[in-house]
Amino acid sequence: MEKIDNRERWSRKLLLKVIKRQERDPVPGIDGGPRGLQELHGKEGYMYNFFPSFQLRSSKCFLSDKLTMLFPRDYPFHPPDVRFKSRLYHPNIYADGHICASILHLEWTPALSQPQLILLSIQSILDSPILEAPANQEAANLYMKYRKQYSRKVRAICAATHSTTEDQLSSENDGMNPSCSAIRQFFMRCLGCCKF
Numbered sequence: 001m002e003k004i005d006n007r008e009r010w011s012r013k014l015l016l017k018v019i020k021r022q023e024r025d026p027v028p029g030i031d032g033g034p035r036g037l038q039e040l041h042g043k044e045g046y047m048y049n050f051f052p053s054f055q056l057r058s059s060k061c062f063l064s065d066k067l068t069m070l071f072p073r074d075y076p077f078h079p080p081d082v083r084f085k086s087r088l089y090h091p092n093i094y095a096d097g098h099i100c101a102s103i104l105h106l107e108w109t110p111a112l113s114q115p116q117l118i119l120l121s122i123q124s125i126l127d128s129p130i131l132e133a134p135a136n137q138e139a140a141n142l143y144m145k146y147r148k149q150y151s152r153k154v155r156a157i158c159a160a161t162h163s164t165t166e167d168q169l170s171s172e173n174d175g176m177n178p179s180c181s182a183i184r185q186f187f188m189r190c191l192g193c194c195k196f
Helices: 002-024 115-127 137-145 147-171 178-190
Strands: 034-040 045-050 053-056 061-064 067-071 081-084
Touching (some): 067 115
Antiparallel strands (some): 034 045, 053 061, 067 081
16 A cells, blocks of 8 residues: 555656646747646546647637646556547547547557647647547548538637637636736637638
8 A cells, every 4th residue: 555655646746847847848839828736636636727729720720728637646657638628629539528649548658748748749639630530520521521611610619619618718717827817818819710
């Protein structure tokens, strides 16, 4: 039993170190900031909330959303559970917001444990969907066959999500670093239909 406790302590210490690094050196091109670490009691682990703004280049819109990472107690030996909090129409995003990415499942290694690497991988998947085994088959088919219709649908869902969740997301800003809040407000204004 003591061995498990020591491993959990080591995992928590490592996670705090990794999160401090993330706060100090944010991912270039992915704006927004962390909300902080929440310890969840029981077997779940530790919850870390990000408010990233991803640019969906293929659909010409911004996605600004709360992204949660639930780190297991034996992190980094098992991957975090990563998901978006609001609806996103994308071939590699499940209806519940979970991300279909092999690095978060089968290909996970402790070397991938940095949140920066996870966020960069998500940005890559959002830009270039992996269509071999999609989480959303309808979105994958539309993306492959009718790219303009796919882009219109993504923009419409981004706009609808923005209008229904802006108040919810802004109420979650309490306790955030003021600069993160300002970045978040800027991207909330841009969300949905930004064309480049």
